[in-house]
Amino acid sequence: MTARFRVTVPASTANLGPGFDTFGMALALYDLVEVEVTDAGLAVEVVDAGAGSVDEVPTDETHLVVKALRRTCEHLGVRPDGLRLRCHNRIPHARGLGSSAAAVVSGVAAGYALAGAEPDSAALQLAAEFEGHADNAAASLFGGFVLAWCTGGAFRAERLVPHPSIRPVLAVPRERSATAVTRGLLPAKVPHADAAFTAGRAALAVHAMTSRPELLLEATEDRLHQDYRASAYPASAALVGELRQHGVAAAISGAGPSVLALTTGGVLPAEVAADGFEVVGIPVDLGGVRVE
Template identity: 75%
Template sequence: MSGGFRVTVPASTANLGPGFDAFGMALGLHDVVEVQVTDGGLKVEVADAGAGGVEDVPTDETHLVVRAIRKTCAHLGVEPPGLHLRCFNAIPHARGLGSSAAAVVSGVAAGYALAGRELDAFDALQLAAGFEGHADNAAASLFGGLVLAWCEGDQFHTERLTPHPSIRPVVAVPSERSATATTRGLLPPAVPHADAAHNAGRAALAVHALTAKPELLLAATEDRLHQHYRAPAYPASTELVATLRAQGVPAAISGAGPTVLALTTTGILPAGAGVEGFDVFELAVDLTGVQVAAQ
């Protein structure tokens, strides 16, 4: 990769209703990072390819891709003399579509390429998930498809599944942003036992519905663990989820929000869904995950 390379990484949606911090799915919307080794120093260029503005993205060592590259290179025992990065951001920032995880994953993949090594799935997951403390978005961006993520001790684990081919995700992205740290602060320290039991059952059902029986997705995406606690942070998104579900559409808040995810089999939302103020588009399920190619 001495001549430079390109990293392409998919967006992701997490939770999928009841699978809080456990379910993730890669989506066909991609950030691209072009990496060139130089004689010294760091240069970062950031271009808005649909991410809703990049004016607040740093272009120094604090850039998330750079931080992930540095951490990975240190882990692998290499240190490039200098780097020139060109980042083309298409994943909307702070909308619940895994933009931070995608940046970290692209940096991890770039670090492996700089070291001249194939991506090690287990180590890469530890590095990427370690930035946010949970592996749902990171695993989806790393491996594509549908992922189940969990942690044992200080190690992250994931299993990749292939979603049913009839599932056609639609996202409704509002203009306002949401911070994961803020929405996590709205969650209570404890929940009723009945709600925990409900989510355990629906999460199990969701695995079956997502992979084998999509007609069960409306029931399988019902959540009582986190979404209603976060509702004050994005009332319009909460209302849209309720409206879609009343019309029989399996809908949920994507990750920490405020984007709404609808797991359709048609690729469209019904008339009268009330999507004013949202950008609505169908995204394929990305089945490949992060990709690195020489330039």
């Protein structure tokens, strides 16, 4: 059993407009988890995001990294006597940047490392089961641009390489959002015309993301989820609208409230005011989770 190692896991953005619960992309913003096998017991230290707030990030068996690690160890038949974890949380929580999925993926990767094994097809299944969809988890596992789906309870994903000219820019507000809340705003049914429109845009988005980035503005149009959830993040919805009016392929990142802009220049138009947002260019991560 590996006694000491470090897991680095990228943030992710999901949906990218029309690809609800299907599209994900890894971002070069990383959580870091240091893992050490000890004689007995569990010790968890949280640094950066969530530090000093037991209500926000627990330091016991309910910690998401620990839960995913335990589940993976059970799957692999590994039983460490004790563990010490030091979690450097650099991915902002509850901002639509895949912080929960990153925690789960780091736990899964740590479990495989403890077993001295490389992640296999079961790793995605173990990670995706925590959230019920694989878009963020697959992005953090594999890096790049991912297409995720589920067949008969089995989660699968394909990794694609985004066009090298795409330079994501994030606008991250102070406000937070909860996936459970935003999902509650979605209707049970949508008009057939809207479903067909969004399906067409999702198909176009795969082509635009990988080969024709000049089509991204049209390819990121959505009628399936963003308008229904706009009341949960009005400032973010307004910023998406303004960016799109200026020709920028913008969308809500995951469950929000962060805004993703798929640019080729790495900056937002000067005439677009992003007051209340931290605007930062973050490259695509192409490698996914790694253990050292």
